[in-house]
Amino acid sequence: MAHLELLGIVQRYGSHTVVDGVSLTVETGSIACLLGPSGCGKTTLLRCIAGFEDIAAGEIRVQGTTVSTPGQRVPPERRQIGMVFQDYALFPHLTVAANIGFGLAGLTAEARRDRVTELLATVGLVGEGSKYPHELSGGQQQRVALARALAPNPQLILLDEPFSNLDVDLRERLSLEVRDILKSRNITAVLVTHDQHEAFAMADQVGVMAHGIIQQWDTPYRIYHQPVNRFVADFVGQGVFMPGMVLDDSHVAVELGVLASHLPLECSQGCDACGKGCGVEVLLRPDDIIHDDRSDLLAEVRHKAFRGAEILYTLRLASGVEVLSLVPSHHNHAIGESIGIRLDVDHVVAFKTPTLVFQAGAQTIQFHR
Incomplete structure (x- = not known):
C-alpha cells in the first residue's frame, strides 16, 4: 500500500x-x-x-x-x-x-x-x-x-x-x-x-x-x-569513462577488450539502442578491473590509496587513459610498476560520445557519427 x-x-x-x-x-x-x-x-x-x-x-x-x-x-x-x-x-x-x-x-x-x-x-x-x-x-x-x-x-x-x-x-x-x-x-x-x-x-x-x-x-x-x-553514473560510486564502439546491440569494444551486455546497449540517455559503429563512453568501476598476474594486458601504477583490506589503484593503460582498480591489499605494488589486469564487467553502462577515434592496442578505430 x-x-x-x-x-x-x-x-x-x-x-x-x-x-x-x-x-x-x-x-x-x-x-x-x-x-x-x-x-x-x-x-x-x-x-x-x-x-x-x-x-x-x-x-x-x-x-x-x-x-x-x-x-x-x-x-x-x-x-x-x-x-x-x-x-x-x-x-x-x-x-x-x-x-x-x-x-x-x-x-x-x-x-x-x-x-x-x-x-x-x-x-x-x-x-x-x-x-x-x-x-x-x-x-x-x-x-x-x-x-x-x-x-x-x-x-x-x-x-x-x-x-x-x-x-x-x-x-x-x-x-x-x-x-x-x-x-x-x-x-x-x-x-x-x-x-x-x-x-x-x-x-x-x-x-x-x-x-x-x-x-x-x-x-x-x-x-x-x-x-x-x-549524471547518475558520475554522482554515484567511483569510475572512469572509457571510449568505446558499439559492435551490436549487446557488445561494445573498448581498449581493454569486448564487453558483453546482458541488456540491449542503451548508450544514450533514454534513447533507443545505438547502432553498429556508434561511439560511446563506457563506465568502468574499480570493481570491473581485476588485478591478474597471469594476464598479458598490463597497466602502469600511477597512484595508490591504501584502504586497509583493499588498495585503490589508479592505472595508466597503453593509450594513456587512466582507470581505477580495487585490489586486495596484500597485492602491494609500487608506483611505476606494471601489473596484469583483466575485465570482469557484469553491467555495461555506456552513453553516446562526440569522440570519433580511440586506440585499441595498435589499432585505431573510427566511429560513425
Missing part, C-alpha cells in the same frame, strides 16, 4: 524553481532516500512533505489523505509525521527522558514514563534517561532525537541529513542501527542525504536528484549498476 505519494510537486522561491515536477511513491514500511548534491532540492522537498512549506503545484498524499495542494496545506502538527534533524534539535535544559517524552503531553504520567522507558531500550540507551544532552556523544544524541521522533507513534519519519555531524565509522554503524529500528516497527521513512553510503545502507528505494528533478528512482543496486543517465 502506498504510504506517501507525491504527484507532480513544484516548489519555487520567487522565480527560481527548486523542485520541478517530482512524482514518487513510498510503500508502507519502506525506507526511501532523496540523494543528491547541495542545492538539488532534496531538503526543500522534505520540508514540503513535512508541511513546513506550501507547494506551487502538485499534490502530496499521506495514507491516501491529501495533505498539500497549491493554496491548501495541513499543518505539520496534524500530519502525524516525526522529524529527525541534522543538528539533533534537543532541548539542552531537559534530560534525555524529558526530551523523548516532550511530545507525549496527552498521556498519563505512568503511560508517558512507560513509553520513554520502552524507547530508551529501543535505541540502546537504557540507564541514560537522567543525563542531559551535553553528557552524551553525538551518536547517542542522534539516538535520542530518533526516540523523540518515534514517541508519538507517527505515520511517517523524515530524516534530514541525520548523520552528517558524525565521524565516518559511527555514521555507517548508526545508519544500519536506525534502519533495523525502523524495519522492526514497520515504520515508513524518507531520508535526505548527500552521502551515497548512507543512502545505500539504509534505503529500499533511492531517488537521485539534480536541478530539482529526480533523475532516477530505483533500488540502490540498480542505481549503482544501471544508472539511467550520465
Whole structure:
C-alpha cells in the first residue's frame, strides 16, 4: 500500500524553481532516500512533505489523505509525521527522558514514563534517561532525537541529513542501527542525504536528484549498476569513462577488450539502442578491473590509496587513459610498476560520445557519427 505519494510537486522561491515536477511513491514500511548534491532540492522537498512549506503545484498524499495542494496545506502538527534533524534539535535544559517524552503531553504520567522507558531500550540507551544532552556523544544524541521522533507513534519519519555531524565509522554503524529500528516497527521513512553510503545502507528505494528533478528512482543496486543517465553514473560510486564502439546491440569494444551486455546497449540517455559503429563512453568501476598476474594486458601504477583490506589503484593503460582498480591489499605494488589486469564487467553502462577515434592496442578505430 502506498504510504506517501507525491504527484507532480513544484516548489519555487520567487522565480527560481527548486523542485520541478517530482512524482514518487513510498510503500508502507519502506525506507526511501532523496540523494543528491547541495542545492538539488532534496531538503526543500522534505520540508514540503513535512508541511513546513506550501507547494506551487502538485499534490502530496499521506495514507491516501491529501495533505498539500497549491493554496491548501495541513499543518505539520496534524500530519502525524516525526522529524529527525541534522543538528539533533534537543532541548539542552531537559534530560534525555524529558526530551523523548516532550511530545507525549496527552498521556498519563505512568503511560508517558512507560513509553520513554520502552524507547530508551529501543535505541540502546537504557540507564541514560537522567543525563542531559551535553553528557552524551553525538551518536547517542542522534539516538535520542530518533526516540523523540518515534514517541508519538507517527505515520511517517523524515530524516534530514541525520548523520552528517558524525565521524565516518559511527555514521555507517548508526545508519544500519536506525534502519533495523525502523524495519522492526514497520515504520515508513524518507531520508535526505548527500552521502551515497548512507543512502545505500539504509534505503529500499533511492531517488537521485539534480536541478530539482529526480533523475532516477530505483533500488540502490540498480542505481549503482544501471544508472539511467550520465549524471547518475558520475554522482554515484567511483569510475572512469572509457571510449568505446558499439559492435551490436549487446557488445561494445573498448581498449581493454569486448564487453558483453546482458541488456540491449542503451548508450544514450533514454534513447533507443545505438547502432553498429556508434561511439560511446563506457563506465568502468574499480570493481570491473581485476588485478591478474597471469594476464598479458598490463597497466602502469600511477597512484595508490591504501584502504586497509583493499588498495585503490589508479592505472595508466597503453593509450594513456587512466582507470581505477580495487585490489586486495596484500597485492602491494609500487608506483611505476606494471601489473596484469583483466575485465570482469557484469553491467555495461555506456552513453553516446562526440569522440570519433580511440586506440585499441595498435589499432585505431573510427566511429560513425
